[in-house]
Structures are given as C-alpha cells and as structure tokens.
Amino acid sequence: MKAALRVLNELEAEGCLGRYAIGGAMGAMFYAEPVTTYDLDIFAVLPQAGTGLLTLQPLYEALRLRGYEPGEYVMIEGIPVQFLPAYNPLLEEALEQARPESLEGVQTRILQMEHLIAIAIQTNRPKDHLRVRILLQEGNPDLALVSEICNRHGLTPPVSEKGEGLWTPPKT
C-alpha cells in the first residue's frame, strides 16, 4: 500500500496525474470499520487532451514505463488501483477539499467523509447505500456540511442537520 502510494505521488509530481485522493471503500475505511474490499479507488484530475477531452493516455504511458500494465485496473506494487476521473462538479470539489494524510510516513490524500457520503448518494448502488449508513453511524460526520454539499449538488441529504430521519435509498 505504501509503495503504491509512493508511485501515485511520483506520478502526481511528474504531472502525469493531477491532484489525486483515495475514495471508495478504502476512503470510507479511513472513517469507519474495515470492510472487505479489493480495489483502491483513486479519484484524480486528469490532464486534457488537445481535443479538450479528459484522457488517461499520459497516465497509462507513464505506468507502462514503470512496468505496470493498465487494464480494468492497474496492479501497482501488489494493489489493484482503479483510476476514476473527476468528471463532475461534486467530484472536483471533493478532490479540491480532500484531506492530506500520512500512512506511516507516506503522504497521501483521502476524500472528506462528508464528500464520500454525497458521492455515495449520487452513485446510488446498493453498496453505496450501505456505505452511507455505515459512515452516518460510525463516522460522526458534520451533518450540516453533508446537507450543504448535497443541496449544492442537487442531492437529497440523508438526514437533517440535527440528525433527524433515517436515510432511505431512493427507489430505482
């Protein structure tokens, strides 16, 4: 894990990867109990191609030069890493406000819990519903901030600012 984060830090320093932060289950695990997961989800600002489209190409080339073969995920130093571009305003804001952390001396960033909750509400899969519940129960989030983020991005907040009401996943 530490070696994989060092590689990500190098890629960011070289400009192949924009600002990055850990999200998904590994991000949520920072605030809540450990749950079994196998992917390290890395949210990142990607450089724009000449066409103005976001592209993974420079990142993938830099990874190949280091001996890591990109596929559905990239196995970096024993960890399957999935790169997820910040493709909407919520993810861009989450990345901007990600908190710097150190994993036993290796610097990294982790998305704020309140953003992880909002992203899970937006993504809206069954496992996201569970993640919202776990973070609300165990993470002690700033509910006013969760509401603020949700309102700003057109999402229904999971609970009131006073913690009233239980979050119910929207019907799909």
Place this chain on the structure above:
Amino acid sequence: MDTAENLMRSALAQKERRRRQLAALPYAEKIRILLRMQRMADAAGRTRGAAPRAWQIDEQSLMPLPRIRKDR
C-alpha cells in the same frame, strides 16, 4: 432473569461498541485487518475454485511481498 429481548439488546449494543472501536483505529491498522479479511475470503474461495484476490503486500510493513517487488 434477563428476557430474550434484553439479551438481544445487550448483544447489539456490544456489536455497536465494537464497530465504533474498529472505526477509531489508525488507518494502517485497519489496512492490516483488511489484509487478514482478504486472506480469509481467499481461503474460503479456494474451496470453490475461486482465484485468490488478496493484496500481495506484507501485513507489517504494508510494502509489496518480495516476489512481486519490481526492480526500479
């Protein structure tokens, strides 16, 4: 004498306390627990022929296991 309802309430409260204790652990410790859970899941998966998925990193150092470390 405790009723079944009281026993259940107490058990659930204990579980809740345990979850909060786990949530309060340092991130590195949680990753070490995750590695153990992945290896347990792999052991169960082997019985039905599933490919192993546990991260190939050392539990103490959180660095790659020697056989996959690349020369760089």
